[in-house]
Amino acid sequence: MHPTVNIAVRAARAAGDVILRYHNQVDLLTIENKSINDFVSEVDKTAEKAIINEIKKAFPKHSILAEESGEILGDNNFQWIIDPLDGTTNYLHGFPQYAVSIALLENQIPTHAVIYDPFKEELFTASKGEGAYLNDERIRVTMSNGLEDTLIGTGFPFKHPQHLDCYLETFKAIHPHVSGIRRAGAAALDLAYLAAGRLDGFWEIGLNKWDMAAGALLVKEAGGFIGDFSGRDQYMETGNVVAGNADVFKVLLKKIHPHLSEDLQR
Incomplete structure (x- = not known):
């Protein structure tokens, strides 16, 4: 160490x-x-x-x-x-x-x-x-291909109620394609669990730097990808995050992006 x-x-x-x-x-x-x-x-x-x-x-x-x-x-x-x-x-x-x-x-x-x-x-x-x-x-992150049979983590935008409708649209876009979605209430642990292969992917709106700084490095070092809703490396600034292995990351972005409000696309 x-x-x-x-x-x-x-x-x-x-x-x-x-x-x-x-x-x-x-x-x-x-x-x-x-x-x-x-x-x-x-x-x-x-x-x-x-x-x-x-x-x-x-x-x-x-x-x-x-x-x-x-x-x-x-x-x-x-x-x-x-x-x-x-x-x-x-x-x-x-x-x-x-x-x-x-x-x-x-x-x-x-x-x-x-x-x-x-x-x-x-x-x-x-x-x-x-x-x-x-x-x-x-x-290591999981080796899942696509969303079928995956377990995805998320967080509700409870501190940002103005984004609730948008969040629910992203939830509806992902829900039919996965085996389950979990909201456990601690983003740091969600990202750690993703790194450990307990979750296949994760997305959330409106996190703070301290919610994800450590978890983001864990995900990357476990072979995963993490980005904002445009797939860029700006999640620490925007507070909006998507993560998973290479394939799950890409598919989650594809499912989420059409349902984002204009301010969440920036």
Whole structure:
């Protein structure tokens, strides 16, 4: 494992300890509503502080973009992208699908990634050019051809209700051609599962950088493809993402694109 990944793993496990410490006491937590259907708890904040502390000890000059703390200025050639608890709503309801997501971008290119599910004790890691791993075992995307018999992941645009009708049209375009569609509520884990071959493809509207920075590198290092709704490498800017192996990626784009509103085509 790359030394930088070791630091990220240490940070993710520190956050995981915080998350597990409170997972049976969520009724006692202070919870805020940041915006429509977007919650933050003291666990999110405490877990994020644990991550930042570990990173700053090892790399005091690096910059950080974290979901709860925002941007911490530093050397912009090295930027950490952090989601301390992806799947907060799941966590607050006792639904065990959530994870810590940490990625390092070097000159805007993702080079190291960690996604850690503390409840299931699953650790996904990747470094650029060195493959993707689950608990030290190499993982690969599936070899599915087309959409027949595939299991596809997705996310509802619950923070962007203006896109709901458009999303439903894409859902209807994909649904008849696959064996199943799953919406589990944690995009970081969806992308990690895609990298591990548990899902064949994935699409979602309106994600943030911290939702997908680590997962995107995992998908690529597992042999998959990821892009925006035009197939370009602009998903971190647009927040709109499609992913899968080479064939599934192409077919999903073909099914989705005719149903997009003009603003989602950009």
